[in-house]
Amino acid sequence: MNPTCRLSLASALATLLGLLASNVASAQLNLRFEVEKPPFEYSETEPNNRVSRLIAKLKSKELKLEYTRERGYLASLLDALEIPQSSQTLVFSKTSMQVRHISPRNPRAIYFNDDTYLGWIRGSSLMEISTVDPKLGAAFYTVDMMPWRAKIEQATYDCLACHLTSMTQGVPGHTVRSVLPSFDGSVASQLESFITNHRSPFSQRWGGWYVTGHHGEMTHLGNSFLRGGQLDTDNNGNRTHLRDKFDTHDYLLPYSDIVALVVLEHQSQTHNAMTRADFSVRQLRHERSQAEATEESEDEWRAQLHLIAKPLVEAMLFCDETELTSEVKGSIEFAHEFESRGPHDEQGRSLRQFDLKTRMFKYPLSYLIYSDAFDSLSEELRGEVIRQLRDVLEERDTSETYAHLTTDMRRDILEILRATKPGFERDAS
Structure with a gap:
């Protein structure tokens, strides 16, 4: 075969592979997952994750959680799940199932490690936990807190309404959402919001969240509320504490750490x-x-x-x-x-x-x-x-x-x- 023929054959093969890749890419982008059907069977699949193993330890009495009047089982659960208290971030927008408890004066605290997230709200007897499971993607749990026991149960349908959408890439997952909140933390559905990660412009991040830490001249949406239809971002940046925003006494820390937030997004x-x-x-x-x-x-x-x-x-x-x-x-x-x-x-x-x-x-x-x-x-x-x-x-x-x-x-x-x-x-x- 002469060189010209070999070149033509190689060119044709490259074109064929390019068309194949284009077809495969199109199919990949259009994939939709019906998680209750094979091969996933989300509700029928036995979980095997950090929280399910904790539940087994509690049932076998290998582990006992400690209750306090101020925070329920929060500190004890963080220890049991190996989640550092320093990971605390605070969200005041009403973007959780417990909207009636959440406000700028009573933000929801999120704590996390590499695979597990715990949400605690001052005054609520219910905590929320989610974790990454090898077969399920994200798995969700509630903790009903009473002084004599912590009842941890897997939750599915209520959580998947928000955690199985385009915001989570179409799979059971987690998301950090940046919204434009009103003074009471409510979010108008017609206003713009963002799902943020390490690719997001700094200026689109953390609407509806409290943010502490220094970031120089860069601006963000945190620590701010709508006034007259516009988000008031005057003096919202480079904050060292939140004591002027709400009573931080009952929280483990008076911070909502900016570095924890960027890690959480990624x-x-x-x-x-x-x-x-x-x-x-x-x-x-x-x-x-x-x-x-x-x-x-x-x-x-x-x-x-x-x-x-x-x-x-x-x-x-x-x-x-x-x-x-x-x-x-x-x-x-x-x-x-x-x-x-x-x-x-x-x-x-x-x-x-x-x-x-x-x-x-x-x-x-x-x-x-x-x-x-x-x-x-x-x-x-x-x-x-x-x-x-x-x-x-x-x-x-x-x-x-x-x-x-x-x-x-x-x-x-x-x-x-x-x-x-x-x-x-x-x-x-």
Whole structure:
């Protein structure tokens, strides 16, 4: 075969693969998950997560929770779930199932670790907990608090009304919502709102939330209310405390930490991206098994895997992250506790190390690569994600999508992973 023929054949093959990828991408974008049907069967699937294991310990009397008059079982549950008190953020918009208890004078406190979120409201006997489950995506629980017992039950339908929508990428998940609140915390449905993550402009973040910490000249929507149809953001930034907003005495901390908030945004939507990718693979595999005859080629399956994994890879590598134009400083306690969890390599480097001057993290690959949710991804999906990560970090993929990663960054991240993530290279498909 002469060179011209070989070139024409290669060109035709590239065109064919491009069309295939386009068709697969279109199918991926149109995926809709009926979570009560196979292969998901959300309500029928036995949960296996941090909260379900806690419930088992309580039932076996291996663990006992302590009640206090001021906060019920809050402190005891945070300890049992390994959630740091320093993670406290405060939301005063009426965007929870307990709207009658929430107001700017009585905000809802959110505490979280890498996979679990706890909501507490002063004066309410009901706490809400949600967590990431390997099979369910997000799983939801309520805690009915009485002095003689804490009744923890799984909740499904009421929670999924808000936590299985486009706000959560179409899967059972979590979200940080920025709204334009009235003076009483109510939200007019016709007004604009935002689902925020590390890609969101700083100016769109935290409407309906209290925010403490320093952020220089950058502006946000937190600590503000509508006045005359406009959000009054005068003097809403760079606050060190909230004592002039409400009585902080009964809360564990007088803060709603800005660094905790940026972590919460990144974490919630990246977990959703993991769930969506895993649900996509499970659904496609189920559809293939139900087909009378499967003529799908290995190349097409690989193309599907590639396109399903790519949005997750981009989320984990902080693609399109909003650049910080001023340094962000929150409470020392939260940042210290978060960074200390590591893991660290021999040089003391960690994916949890903050930058907070121009971007969130010094080494921009999500710490969620260490999470149970990531390790529980189907083997073929996890392998494809790691393969794509290695292509980027080893500079085989130098496309514009990853132009924010310098050669030094890629090298450092790869070295950290090789030292702290056992099986990282072995798992690549």
